[in-house]
Structures are given as C-alpha cells and as structure tokens.
Amino acid sequence: MDLCSLCEIKLTTENDSREHIIPNSIGGRRKIKGFLCQNCNSTTGAEWDTELSKQLNPLCLIFFIQRERGSPPSQTFKTTEGRSLTLHSKGGMSPAKVSFEEVTVDGKSSIRIFARDIKEAKSILKGVKNKHPTINIEQLVSDLLPTEEYHSGMLEFDLAFGGPKSGKALVKSALCLAHSAGVASSSCEQAIEYLRRDGNPCFGYYNEQDLVENRPLNIPLHCVAIQGDPDSGLLLGYVEYFGIQRMVVCLSENYVGSKISKSYAIDPVKGAELSLNIRIPLNLKDVYAAYNYEKYDPIKMQQCFEAVIPVALAMSETRERDRVISEAVKFAFKNCGANEGDLITDAQYKKLCQLMAEKLAPYLLRHKQP
Numbered sequence: 001m002d003l004c005s006l007c008e009i010k011l012t013t014e015n016d017s018r019e020h021i022i023p024n025s026i027g028g029r030r031k032i033k034g035f036l037c038q039n040c041n042s043t044t045g046a047e048w049d050t051e052l053s054k055q056l057n058p059l060c061l062i063f064f065i066q067r068e069r070g071s072p073p074s075q076t077f078k079t080t081e082g083r084s085l086t087l088h089s090k091g092g093m094s095p096a097k098v099s100f101e102e103v104t105v106d107g108k109s110s111i112r113i114f115a116r117d118i119k120e121a122k123s124i125l126k127g128v129k130n131k132h133p134t135i136n137i138e139q140l141v142s143d144l145l146p147t148e149e150y151h152s153g154m155l156e157f158d159l160a161f162g163g164p165k166s167g168k169a170l171v172k173s174a175l176c177l178a179h180s181a182g183v184a185s186s187s188c189e190q191a192i193e194y195l196r197r198d199g200n201p202c203f204g205y206y207n208e209q210d211l212v213e214n215r216p217l218n219i220p221l222h223c224v225a226i227q228g229d230p231d232s233g234l235l236l237g238y239v240e241y242f243g244i245q246r247m248v249v250c251l252s253e254n255y256v257g258s259k260i261s262k263s264y265a266i267d268p269v270k271g272a273e274l275s276l277n278i279r280i281p282l283n284l285k286d287v288y289a290a291y292n293y294e295k296y297d298p299i300k301m302q303q304c305f306e307a308v309i310p311v312a313l314a315m316s317e318t319r320e321r322d323r324v325i326s327e328a329v330k331f332a333f334k335n336c337g338a339n340e341g342d343l344i345t346d347a348q349y350k351k352l353c354q355l356m357a358e359k360l361a362p363y364l365l366r367h368k369q370p
C-alpha cells in the first residue's frame with residue numbers, strides 16, 4: 001500500500017480516501033484512491049480547495065456548475081449602476097438587501113419596495129407602521145402589487161485568482177494526476193516542498209501560447225496535464241480552470257522516470273470528459289519566467305474569458321425563459337378562479353390568458369426591439 005502523499009502515513013483500507021483530481025466544488029468528477037489519507041484529504045479540502053472554489057465561485061455561478069452535493073453558494077455582486085444583486089446557483093437574481101422609495105406621480109404617492117419576495121416586502125411594510133402608526137398597513141399589504149424587473153446595468157465580476165491556498169490546490173491537482181499515472185509523489189520534490197513545507201510556490205501563470213492543441217471552441221473546460229522527460233529532468237504540470245485561468249507547475253527538476261504525458265480534462269457544464277492533446281514545450285528558464293509573471297498577459301486572459309462567456313449567456317437565457325414561463329403558468333392557474341382538475345370556463349380562460357400576459361410582460365419587453 002502507498003504512503004499518504006502529504007503526511008506520509010501508511011495508507012490502509014481504513015484511512016485511504018478518494019481524492020478528486022480537480023475539486024468537485026468547481027465541477028471535477030474523477031477520483032483516485034491511494035493518494036491522500038482521510039485526514040489530509042479533509043484538511044486540504046477545507047483549506048486549499050475551499051479557497052480555490054471561493055475565488056472561482058462567480059464562474060461556477062454563471063456556468064451553473066453542478067456538484068455531487070450541494071450547489072455553489074449564492075454571491076452578491078455590484079452592478080455598473082451601483083446596485084447590489086445576489087446571483088443564485090439555480091439561476092435568477094434578487095436584490096441583495098431590501099430597500100424602498102416613495103414615488104409621486106400626478107400628486108399620488110406610492111411606495112416602491114425592492115425585495116426578494118412578497119414575504120419580505122410585507123415585513124418591510126409592517127416595519128413602516130412603527131414609524132407611521134396612522135398608516136393603514138393592512139390595506140397597504142393587501143394592495144401589494146408584486147412585479148419583477150430586470151436590472152439594466154452589468155454585473156461586475158472580480159476574476160482575481162491566486163494566493164498560497166489556491167496555489168496549493170492547483171499544485172495538488174497536478175501531483176494527484178502524476179500519482180495516478182504511476183509517478184511516486186516523493187519524486188516530485190518541488191511540489192512536495194511547496195505543499196508539505198511551505199517551500200517556494202512551484203507554479204506560475206502562463207498564457208503565452210495555447211498548450212491545448214485541439215481546444216474545443218467555446219467550452220469553459222478544466223484540465224490538468226503532466227509531462228515528464230528524463231532528458232531535461234523536468235516533470236511539468238499544466239492546470240486550467242474554465243478555459244480562463246491557466247498555470248504551469250514544476251513538479252520536479254530531477255525527473256528520472258520514463259517519458260510520460262497524461263491529461264485529464266472535463267467540460268464542467270456537462271460533466272463530460274474531454275480528450276485533449278496538451279503539450280508543455282517549456283524549459284526551466286520558461287518555468288522560472290512564468291513564476292515571475294513574465295508569461296502572463298491580462299489581455300489574453302480577457303480574450304479567453306470572452307471566448308467562453310457566450311456559453312454562460314446562452315445558458316442563462318434559456319433558464320430564464322423556462323423559469324419565466326413556468327412561473328407565469330403557475331401564477332395564472334392559481335389566480336384564474338378554477339380549481340385543480342376543473343375544466344375551465346370561457347371567463348376563466350380569458351383571465352388565464354390575461355394573467356399570463358401580465359406575468360410575461362417584463363420578459364417580453366426585455367426582448368423587444370428598441
């Protein structure tokens with residue numbers, strides 16, 4: 001049996017664990033055994049992988065990443081108009097916090113409440129009663145007219161990625177793949193120094209050239225690759241998240257095994273594995289240059305982002321259309337006066353159409369030509 005790659009405890013059937021090569025929190029699926037003990041699996045998961053998935057959470061949300069358990073947490077973003085909106089893993093957005101404003105039209109004043117749902121709007125109104133005891137709150141509550149609206153600004157995403165914890169998570173992924181390909185973790189001295197003993201980070205951002213030779217178009221893919229060459233003595237790794245964040249890793253500068261090249265890639269949106277040819281034609285000088293941010297170009301990263309973002313927009317549009325239609329149908333049937341299972345009358349049919357049109361209006365208006 002192997003030793004745990006991190007704490008070197010002997011792995012047994014009791015303490016062995018299944019480690020995801022790419023964390024499941026960002027959509028990775030494949031797991032291997034005989035790499036980490038349960039203790040190291042859970043500590044590194046909680047410390048390193050959690051930080052990685054936190055930094056990549058905006059991308060997990062916009063690509064609707066599915067996890068084995070749970071969903072990516074909702075997250076609040078600022079819009080270019082200065083509002084705060086919360087983006088949910090099941091799609092849709094809501095105001096980050098409740099607020100209200102008084103609107104006066106033709107001398108008639110009304111209150112506009114921005115809330116996540118009708119329940120929240122009611123509790124706001126009840127709060128108003130404390131300040132203005134003379135207001136007929138019960139009447140206002142019964143007069144509440146809920147509407148949905150789309151924000152017109154753009155969400156501001158922070159794609160900053162890095163730091164020691166995320167760095168360790170990505171180096172661990174490369175080490176995990178090397179281990180699954182039969183390379184002993186103990187011979188990956190650069191990775192081990194960094195992961196076990198807080199040595200120098202053995203990774204750097206790299207987008208000077210595209211190392212994926214057969215990159216499928218418009219797929220926000222994750223991949224991990226390793227390449228070992230005894231002639232150069234280098235065992236290198238390459239890790240990419242969502243087709244955007246791209247890093248090279250140096251696992252060893254003293255590699256003496258046979259020539260090796262392996263990769264694992266996945267389309268995290270569909271959960272399907274991809275077969276990619278990844279070549280890492282770098283020497284030690286290139287690797288050190290990558291450590292010093294000399295192989296990273298923010299404009300290229302922006303282009304990578306723009307290449308995959310249409311996928312997110314198309315998915316979001318389909319989900320929003322399905323959600324709006326389903327909500328409109330539910331709302332119309334609930335309020336048209338017919339009971340479940342009844343055949344509807346002419347009057348109920350008319351009411352049904354009218355209610356559906358009302359509910360669909362904000363969505364349809366959003367798609368109307370200006």
Ligand SMILES: [Zn+2]
Pocket residue numbers: 004005006007008009036037038039040041
């Ligand atoms: Zn361990």
